[in-house]
Amino acid sequence: MEFSWLSDPFYQSYLLEGFINTLLLVIVSAAGGLALAITLALARLKGPRPLAWCIHGFTTVMRGTPLLVQLFFFYYGVGRLLEGIPGIQESLIWPVLRDPFFYGALTFILSVGAYSGEVIRGALISVPPGEREAGRAFGMSPTQVFFRLWLPRAIQLCLPTLTGEMILLLKSIPLVSTIAMMDLLQAANIIRDEMFLVYEPLMLIAGIYLAMTVVLTLVLRQVEQRFPGMRPTRGRRLIPGRA
Amino acid sequence: MNQVSQEGLIDWAGPIAEGALTTIEIAVLSYAIGLVLGLIGASARLSPWAPLRGLATAYSTAVRAIPELLLLILLYYAGPPALTAIANALGFAGNVTINGFVTAVGVLAFVQGAYMTEVLRGAILAIPGGQLEAANAFGFSPWARFSRIVIPGMLPNAIPGMSNLWLILIKDTALVSVIGFNELFFTIQQAADSTRAQFLFYAAAGVIYLAMTLTSTALFARLERYVRRGQPATEEA
Numbered sequence: 001m002e003f004s005w006l007s008d009p010f011y012q013s014y015l016l017e018g019f020i021n022t023l024l025l026v027i028v029s030a031a032g033g034l035a036l037a038i039t040l041a042l043a044r045l046k047g048p049r050p051l052a053w054c055i056h057g058f059t060t061v062m063r064g065t066p067l068l069v070q071l072f073f074f075y076y077g078v079g080r081l082l083e084g085i086p087g088i089q090e091s092l093i094w095p096v097l098r099d100p101f102f103y104g105a106l107t108f109i110l111s112v113g114a115y116s117g118e119v120i121r122g123a124l125i126s127v128p129p130g131e132r133e134a135g136r137a138f139g140m141s142p143t144q145v146f147f148r149l150w151l152p153r154a155i156q157l158c159l160p161t162l163t164g165e166m167i168l169l170l171k172s173i174p175l176v177s178t179i180a181m182m183d184l185l186q187a188a189n190i191i192r193d194e195m196f197l198v199y200e201p202l203m204l205i206a207g208i209y210l211a212m213t214v215v216l217t218l219v220l221r222q223v224e225q226r227f228p229g230m231r232p233t234r235g236r237r238l239i240p241g242r243a
Numbered sequence: 244m245n246q247v248s249q250e251g252l253i254d255w256a257g258p259i260a261e262g263a264l265t266t267i268e269i270a271v272l273s274y275a276i277g278l279v280l281g282l283i284g285a286s287a288r289l290s291p292w293a294p295l296r297g298l299a300t301a302y303s304t305a306v307r308a309i310p311e312l313l314l315l316i317l318l319y320y321a322g323p324p325a326l327t328a329i330a331n332a333l334g335f336a337g338n339v340t341i342n343g344f345v346t347a348v349g350v351l352a353f354v355q356g357a358y359m360t361e362v363l364r365g366a367i368l369a370i371p372g373g374q375l376e377a378a379n380a381f382g383f384s385p386w387a388r389f390s391r392i393v394i395p396g397m398l399p400n401a402i403p404g405m406s407n408l409w410l411i412l413i414k415d416t417a418l419v420s421v422i423g424f425n426e427l428f429f430t431i432q433q434a435a436d437s438t439r440a441q442f443l444f445y446a447a448a449g450v451i452y453l454a455m456t457l458t459s460t461a462l463f464a465r466l467e468r469y470v471r472r473g474q475p476a477t478e479e480a
Contacts, residue, residue, distance in 0.1 A: 060453075060457075061449065061453060063456075064410075064452065064453040064456040064457060065414070065448075065449040065452045065453050065456070066413075066414035066415070066416075066417035066418075066452055068417045068418060068420070068421075068428065069417055069428060069445060069449055069452060070449070072432070072435075072441075072445050072448075073442075073445035073446060073448075073449060076435065076441040076445060077435075077442035077443075077444075077445040077446065078442065080441050080442060081442055171308075171309075171310040172310065173310070174310045174312045174313050175312055177312075178421060185312070185313060185316075198320045198321070198324070199317060199321035199324075202313065202316060202317045202320065202321070203317065203321070205313060206309050206314070209309050209310055209313060210305065210308045210309055213309075214308065
């Protein structure tokens with residue numbers, strides 16, 4: 001076991017950059033993905049039929065194909081097509097379109113949107129219609145009913161599942177190392193190449209992920225217990241299973 | 244350019260079909276091994292002996308907290324030296340080498356076993372205690388109780404979770420391409436790079452995986468109807 005590289009400031013900066021990028025990607029994808037999920041769920045329930053069918057198709061495709069394939073499709077497939085558009089390389093958005101972070105975030109947002117969209121849709125259906133009618137009877141507009149009654153009640157119902165989805169999101173971040181983005185795994189791979197090490201950096205990263213998952217689980221459990229109207233559940237598993 | 248990529252898909256159909264077959268082999272083997280690991284894990288987690296329970300809990304918690312890709316790479320590189328050290332300690336000389344297929348199946352089965360442990364444990368706990376007591380009262384041997392009462396009683400509860408795990412496993416096989424083993428997605432990557440028609444080939448990969456998952460979903464739905472035979476028709480949730 002060779003861990004001398006840990007004290008090298010050069011490698012420390014790699015690891016720090018990888019760690020920050022990993023966190024940033026989780027936050028961006030979680031926020032964007034949940035917003036998309038709510039939109040998709042609502043559109044599928046209340047939108048016009050053809051739109052609902054399109055969303056159903058999108059969800060099926062995103063949930064039926066591997067995340068790695070989606071990542072390659074967007075980064076190498078779509079990215080390459082965009083490259084061919086005349087004039088785009090001189091435009092202002094090109095630095096964004098060239099950045100692997102953009103494609104990573106895009107893929108994860110769409111993926112979280114598809115998986116969590118189904119969860120939220122199921123929860124929205126489970127809210128008793130009487131509660132929404134009560135809101136209407138009190139003179140709330142349909143928008144108010146949605147944001148003050150329907151959505152909060154639905155989130156209350158599916159919160160444990162949603163927090164499980166967030167853990168899965170954290171665990172899929174290392175995939176972006178395959179599209180040359182500097183995440184923790186990529187930092188570990190660079191150290192392995194330069195120090196001629198086989199597995200020590202990977203063990204460090206595994207430890208960091210273990211810690212991050214446990215911390216995220218504890219934080220999300222706090223969120224679950226603080227959420228209005230939630231009763232604290234005892235004996236919940238530390239890391240929720242995949243659903 | 245477009246012409247070339249059209250030809251490319253036909254030319255690569257053979258290798259892609261082979262890759263798809265390898266992917267299915269990896270998935271089926273890891274699923275079978277994972278199922279056995281899961282049964283062992285679930286029995287250990289439900290055992291009255293605390294150290295065994297602790298070991299099983301540590302296994303399923305640690306594996307489920309570390310990203311699959313990381314585990315795959317880690318075990319691919321750290322596995323052979325570790326096994327060599329164990330073999331040498333036991334008095335066998337020489338180096339242990341593992342090929343890509345065995346690593347892929349081993350790691351996926353190891354991960355699958357951890358999730359399966361949780362699914363089966365939950366399903367076994369959901370069997371009404373009275374049924375087990377009835378088996379005891381009728382003088383069933385432990386094995387007869389396990390095979391006649393626990394397994395059939397558990398399956399209806401376990402099938403939805405097992406179906407989910409199978410779908411996740413099929414999608415996780417794509418990760419094997421990262422350690423350079425020649426399965427479906429690795430073949431697709433080679434095809435995409437050599438024909439420079441990335442969009443086409445990655446879309447094709449998506450279609451193939453989608454076909455696999457949709458077929459599996461349909462098969463598991465039939466299986467669930469079969470194991471639920473004899474149960475009163477309940478609400479379709």
